[in-house]
Amino acid sequence: MINPLVLKLERHDRLSDDEKRVLEGAISRVRVVEADEDIVHEGERPSESNLLLDGYAARYKIFSNGRRQITAIHVAGDFVDLHNFLVKTMDHGVLALTPCRVAVVPHATIEKITNEHPHLTRLLWLNTLVDGAIHREWLTAMGRLSATAHMAHFICELFLRLKAVGRADGDTIQLPLTQAELGDTLGLSTVHVNRVLQEMRKEGLIRWQGDALTVLDWKRLTSVGEFTPTYLSLQLEDR
Amino acid sequence: MINPLVLKLERHDRLSDDEKRVLEGAISRVRVVEADEDIVHEGERPSESNLLLDGYAARYKIFSNGRRQITAIHVAGDFVDLHNFLVKTMDHGVLALTPCRVAVVPHATIEKITNEHPHLTRLLWLNTLVDGAIHREWLTAMGRLSATAHMAHFICELFLRLKAVGRADGDTIQLPLTQAELGDTLGLSTVHVNRVLQEMRKEGLIRWQGDALTVLDWKRLTSVGEFTPTYLSLQLEDR
DNA sequence: CGTCAGATTGAGCAGCTTCAACGTATGTGG
């Protein structure tokens, strides 16, 4: 089984065989987290980071009044809390949206990598930088796009990210989120998510049955969502 | 003149004298950027990164229709485009909001640091991770807080960040933004920014005259903005 | 004194939320 993180990093720059071996060896164990359980809790000070091998996860914050905002959706190959190796205290939770297979990597091992493998360190750093770029893109979408455009933008992004790790099947991806979870992701109410989706289906932009989301008109979808993929850094460069 | 980046990093972990010397030596030159000029342009592929020594800057994206979203406000000590050392192509612009003194650090020098100074590298990495944490916090504020709460949250954050680099004067900070720029930051219209500010002044939360913003009631301001500073990582730890 | 950027105010309206009901599929215990 190929580590999907290797696949992901190789979209950014070449990895040496030695570096691949180091990444494989970094995994201390693999665990399974059930849907709707936290992979990491807010407030925790973990000594390990979690690499998602399979399934969908979400970073989220909850306010006192129960309102929730999802700040990231993670898929296979995503290091959901790599940052925590340096940040120390989790300022948000990470939730399994579906059953998840998670590779556990001790912080001590990551520290060893930073001491001994500068190029690999830079690629892991880049990995967190792309997360940051995605956050910025979500900020602009949230602040300046309509609900429909925001939704279209989100779908475009997720599609490309899944494709990058070989998890898109033609024009179809798995989107195992409820409309309520989508609302928490986009900052919308469940009711409005429902109406926006109906509109997009009627417009012939997407089909969404069960978990399977099909992009029917990529060109128009990117145009509606004002989507440009530069920020995902999906190009080979020396880094 | 002490490099404000040193000040900032020392809020996270101790720096050795050697590391401080390396940071000082990394600066190839200092330049001045006028207000309303780009420090870095969107689409550029720079070979240097910019460290803000003085002044205020903003990261921003612009849509075809002219709508703008500011995704970060930067102050003294902020490495406004450190990420670009690995990301290569700027997916957003960085604008000087006031006249800025900027220290220029060649990417080659940063690469050298990553090869030779793992601990310093981790602190620079952390620096970009805190940027990411701030982005996430802004996302939740944008998605789930009212305009007033969002504004309060923003002021609390900026206040603590300026205090961390010694740029707060008691309860007063410099906030050299127009209401239009504040709107682009919070995702609001200029008109609504104006009304929210009047409300907050009437409530006795803040005073804002010219560039000087004074926090009149910190406790209530944090409560209105549902502000908790964990995400800023302002604690000494071994990293 | 005129000009200009930025702040303020008013009026009308659109987008999205809230509340509440109902529909539909899937699962579960008796």
Place this chain on the structure above:
DNA sequence: CCACATACGTTGAAGCTGCTCAATCTGACG
């Protein structure tokens, strides 16, 4: 195998938050 529970999606109506457009005010500056 039915009765019921549960989770999720869909629909309608009413209302609020924040937007747009447009005018006016204010202070700084040449």
